[in-house]
Amino acid sequence: MSGVSDEGQHNASRRPGSLHVTRVRRVSRVTPRMVRITFGDEELTPFLSNGTDQHVAMYFYDPDVRLPRPFTSEAAKRLLPTARPRLRRYTIRSHRPELGEVDMDFVLHGADQLASGWAEQAAPGDEAIWFGPSPAYPLAPGPEWTVLIGDETALPAIAVLLEELPPEHRTSVLVEVADKAEEQELTVRDGTEVRWLHRDGRPAGQLLYEQAVALDLPPGRGRVWGAAERDTVRELRRHFVQDRGVSRADTHLTAYWTRGETQDSDV
Numbered sequence: 001m002s003g004v005s006d007e008g009q010h011n012a013s014r015r016p017g018s019l020h021v022t023r024v025r026r027v028s029r030v031t032p033r034m035v036r037i038t039f040g041d042e043e044l045t046p047f048l049s050n051g052t053d054q055h056v057a058m059y060f061y062d063p064d065v066r067l068p069r070p071f072t073s074e075a076a077k078r079l080l081p082t083a084r085p086r087l088r089r090y091t092i093r094s095h096r097p098e099l100g101e102v103d104m105d106f107v108l109h110g111a112d113q114l115a116s117g118w119a120e121q122a123a124p125g126d127e128a129i130w131f132g133p134s135p136a137y138p139l140a141p142g143p144e145w146t147v148l149i150g151d152e153t154a155l156p157a158i159a160v161l162l163e164e165l166p167p168e169h170r171t172s173v174l175v176e177v178a179d180k181a182e183e184q185e186l187t188v189r190d191g192t193e194v195r196w197l198h199r200d201g202r203p204a205g206q207l208l209y210e211q212a213v214a215l216d217l218p219p220g221r222g223r224v225w226g227a228a229e230r231d232t233v234r235e236l237r238r239h240f241v242q243d244r245g246v247s248r249a250d251t252h253l254t255a256y257w258t259r260g261e262t263q264d265s266d267v
């Protein structure tokens with residue numbers, strides 16, 4: 001699957017999502033604070049391959065809500081006046097259509113938090129409902145270099161982007177994680193430099209911003225993709241666009257979470 005030059009892939013990046021009622025097939029620890037959940041369902045076939053950096057919205061209903069069966073998107077709409085799900089967004093880390101499997105990696109940031117707590121307890125057989133995939137982020141040809149920057153919530157997307165970038169494309173990766181134990185295997189080709197930043201108790205985003213400002217950017221047109229806590233993303237966007245002159249069109253920086261606030265949003 002290439003998101004770079006294949007015209008079909010660019011068209012695929014706009015296919016609409018749909019509702020999936022899946023089951024957890026496997027759970028494994030990637031690092032002490034990151035759990036990989038493999039979801040299985042016969043329906044999880046190639047229409048999910050919207051391309052690089054696609055995510056889904058997981059649906060969490062209150063435990064006392066009885067879902068009508070079969071649970072379809074029409075059934076979910078009919079339920080809205082009485083029961084609204086809380087949504088949480090997660091990146092598709094990998095997709096094996098031939099096995100009907102999708103992997104997502106969850107940061108464990110608190111057993112009492114909705115999605116994180118669910119992931120920490122998840123076991124084979126558990127039901128998981130999600131809507132997706134989102135449109136993808138096409139790695140359009142043009143930029144001569146790429147910066148990928150983010151905290152651990154961005155790691156699944158960064159890992160996928162690294163797999164999709166053309167060989168020898170000049171790429172700098174800055175990832176901030178809690179500590180050394182949170183480093184994980186990434187695809188590192190010629191021309192790619194990965195730097196792990198260990199928070200070691202500092203506030204989230206502080207090191208990421210400091211190191212972003214110190215980055216040596218090559219000349220020529222470049223692109224910046226990044227995701228982290230909302231305030232950090234705001235600072236990074238200002239820095240790359242205003243201080244470094246990266247065009248807005250080549251800057252794709254997204255708030256993945258907000259300090260002190262839940263990610264509740266409307267269906």
Ligand SMILES: Cc1cc2nc3c(=O)[nH]c(=O)nc-3n(C[C@H](O)[C@H](O)[C@H](O)COP(=O)(O)OP(=O)(O)OC[C@H]3O[C@@H](n4cnc5c(N)ncnc54)[C@H](O)[C@@H]3O)c2cc1C
Binds near residue numbers: 105108109153156
């Ligand atoms: C497009 C997109 C893709 C994403 N992909 C992934 C992914 O693949 N893997 C992943 O783990 N996350 C991913 N996220 C981030 C994830 O959706 C948020 O971290 C979300 O807040 C988790 O929901 P929750 O119910 O656990 O916590 P919430 O109920 O939303 O928040 C509860 C509390 O936890 C805090 N909090 C939330 N996230 C973190 C965190 N990471 N570290 C420390 N404190 C936190 C909040 O500030 C709040 O105080 C993605 C977000 C977006 C928008």
